[in-house]
Amino acid sequence: MPLVTQWTGVETRALREAARMTLAEFAHKLGVSDRAVAKWEAAQSDATPRMVSQAALDTMLARADADVRGRFVGIITAAQTVPQQLVEPDADPVDAGEYVRFPTDGKMMARVPGGIFLAGEAGEPVWVDEFYIDVFETTNADYARFVAATGYQTPRHWDDGRCPRSMYDHPVVEVSWKDATAYAQWADKSLPSAEQWEKAARGTSGAVYPWGDRPTVAKCNVRETRVEQTTPVSRYHSGVSPYGVYDMVGNVWEWCSTPTTLGRYELKGSAFSSPLFRGMPSAYNDADDFMQDDDTGFRCIALPEQISSLA
Template structure:
């Protein structure tokens, strides 16, 4: 099922059209006036419904049929700056469906079972223990909660220490490895090892990209897509990994816990600034732990023990 981290007028319109509803029909389902629906749709990405309406939209999408899900993804795709093909529900990537919310930071996480996967450019068999990984990269909204909770410094591009509302559901950037590690510790999680990240991105069978072997830049936010900036973390529904994980190629580079030499750590996934080939999950990149770029963020993982609520 498609996931939406933050509903805007763009997603509302796509859902209404995918469900073949009129403004009045959707208004009745949500318990609001048709004028409110019309206002959201006119506002597009800048129009953000209240949280109670966000929850109602989540429920409506969850209860929709697979046909509606397919049309919803397709309508969002054709509204992208670079058009993409409509998604046939039969061609939608198979997801594990095992999403759970982490008890500390409340983020959705996907389960990656223990077992062997084919790793690296030579597809060497590597065993990885079971873990959960954040379905989406850490967003600005996630990071703002962390900074408020512990008094951590905010990214330097946030004016007055506050993130612009329109970027709440974009991945946080300009965070160093140390910043990312501090968030992971606060959340009761860890940064992923390079092997965990790669398995979560490409699955077990050695496919080149999260979605398969097709070289399709339109399934992610990379240089060829032409966006030239970060995008909402739930935007690229057709580019998810076999475990249902978003943005494993493009949008932002992601810090890993794997050191390459003292003070340097691996990065995975590429960014909006990168060509598609740099995002291949088996590819290598690293950086100094103090590096803070506008195309670098992170997501976290949790072991089975870290997923278990701790007694207070």
């Protein structure tokens, strides 16, 4: 199922047109005034509906039939200024698409069933218990909510302590391992271990990349893509993992909870600044826990008991 990180007037209009509804019909279904919908659509990407409306749009898209979702993807693709392949996740239907919304930080999470997967370059069988992982990397908008709730320091590149609206749906960067851990604790989650992260990226069969064995640059934001900066976390739909998780290769390096030596922790996934081969989920990298860089971010995990206790 296609997912939207942050709804604007562009996505709202795309969903209305995909559902083939009038403004009045769509607004009634959404529980808002038709004037509000018209205002969002007129402002296009500058309009950001309130969180309650964002949730209602999420629900409407999730409950739409396959034809509506297909038309929605097509309309969004045609509207993008940077061409990209936007399709349903190419994954095992048994494992993919089992999403829940975590209550503390409101992020979508994907279920990764417990069991053995083939880990590392040698494909060694490793057991990992069931867990849930954020579908998207932690965005600037996510981190801003954490900062607002806790008073935690903002990333040093935010102007006057605020992230530009145009970067809300990009992954937060220049966060240390300690910063990422602080966010995870606030969200009642944790950082993934290197093994959890690798399984979420590769699936169980030992594929080289989340999408398979071919080194396809178009499926991720790496050096060869020549974007040279972060991209919205929902952009690369065709590069999702077998569990429907985005950006497991490229965009930003992601902190893991696995220590390597005293004060150093593993990083996974590579970034827009790194070559594609560095993004193989089996590849190794680490850094000091105080390191902050413009190509490093994170995502979180939760255990099944955390999901059930907070539901």
